[in-house]
Amino acid sequence: DGGIxxxxxxxxxxxxxxxxxxxxxxxxxxxxxxYRQDPGQGLRLIYYSQIVNDFQKGDIAEGYSVSxxxxxxxxxxVTSAQKxxxxxxxxxxxxxxxxxxxxxxxxxxxxVL
Amino acid sequence: xxxxxxxxxxxxxxxxxSAVIKCTYSDSASNYFPWYKQELGKRPQLIIDIxxxxxxxxxxRIAVTLxxxxxxxxxxxTETQPEDSAVYxxxxxxxxxxxxxxxxxxxxxx
Numbered sequence: 059d060g061g062i063x064x065x066x067x068x069x070x071x072x073x074x075x076x077x078x079x080x081x082x083x084x085x086x087x088x089x090x091x092x093y094r095q096d097p098g099q100g101l102r103l104i105y106y107s108q109i110v111n112d113f114q115k116g117d118i119a120e121g122y123s124v125s126x127x128x129x130x131x132x133x134x135x136v137t138s139a140q141k142x143x144x145x146x147x148x149x150x151x152x153x154x155x156x157x158x159x160x161x162x163x164x165x166x167x168x169x170v171l
Numbered sequence: 172x173x174x175x176x177x178x179x180x181x182x183x184x185x186x187x188x189s190a191v192i193k194c195t196y197s198d199s200a201s202n203y204f205p206w207y208k209q210e211l212g213k214r215p216q217l218i219i220d221i222x223x224x225x226x227x228x229x230x231x232r233i234a235v236t237l238x239x240x241x242x243x244x245x246x247x248x249t250e251t252q253p254e255d256s257a258v259y260x261x262x263x264x265x266x267x268x269x270x271x272x273x274x275x276x277x278x279x280x281x
Contacts, residue, residue: 089267100177100260100271101215108267116268117172148214152267159205160262160269162214 061085064149064163071136071143071170079134079166081149088153090132091160094118095146104147107132136168144170173198175263177272185280190248192275194261197242203264204237204244209274210257218259219246251279 062083071077083090089108093101103116107126121140126132136143149163174197184190196204202223207215221228221235221244228235232251237244248255256279261272 091269093271098180098273100175100273101269103268103270106268158203159217159220160207160215162216164214165212 062149062151062161062163064147064166067164067166069166069168071168073170074138076135076137077168079136079147079149079168081132081134081163083130083132083149083151083161083163085151085161086129087151087161088129089151090126091150091152092116092122092124092132092134093148093150095148095165101148104134143168173201173263173265173268173270175261175270175272177261177275179275180273181276181278183278183280184251186251186253188251190246190251190255190277190279192246192259192261192277193243194245194263194272195241195243196263196270198263198265199239199242201263201265201270204235205262205264205269206235206246207260207262208257209260215260248277251277253279253281255279 065080091106092104102118105124107113123135147166150160152160177194205220208218209215221237232249234247258274258276260274262269
């Protein structure tokens with residue numbers, strides 16, 4: 059069953075702690091993305107990666123870090139430097155070079171206590 | 172970078188009426204314009220898309236129009252049903268980066 063799997067679905071964190079959100083896809087897509095969604099706002103791009111071992115900052119990369127060591131995996135770390143990390147995080151993938159559909163994971167809801 | 176604006180932010184219609192959501196974009200190099208539907212707490216799902224070489228596309232009750240000159244595109248839903256109630260996002264894609272509008276919350280009243 060192909061798709062994108064995000065974990066955990068819900069995560070609580072204390073201020074000052076780093077947390078890592080997992081994103082795994084078995085669609086054989088080269089491109090992967092992380093978006094942040096806040097209430098009443100659209101999806102804002104955090105980081106994206108077009109190929110393994112390469113990634114680019116999006117519009118709101120400050121306080122976040124990523125890695126792309128494997129094609130199927132694109133984890134996002136929310137660091138303590140992120141001032142307002144409580145949000146819904148969506149991972150997505152697509153086939154690059156063919157302006158095509160974004161496939162989304164189920165999302166991870168992070169709450170900072 | 173690309174800037175996508177979406178209106179209205181909320182839209183309430185009676186079941187059976189039509190709904191129209193409009194988006195504008197700023198970068199003429201954008202070449203792909205998808206529309207996503209997101210139900211509460213769920214992932215966005217693609218409902219229709221259009222490429223820059225096409226002016227209109229229809230899929231049953233849903234249609235999208237694109238005006239490249241004016242840099243705007245619209246989603247049209249006819250014969251709305253309560254299950255159409257959700258948040259709808261437009262997006263513009265350039266070099267495989269996707270920029271999203273702020274969303275429209277559609278409420279279809281039975």
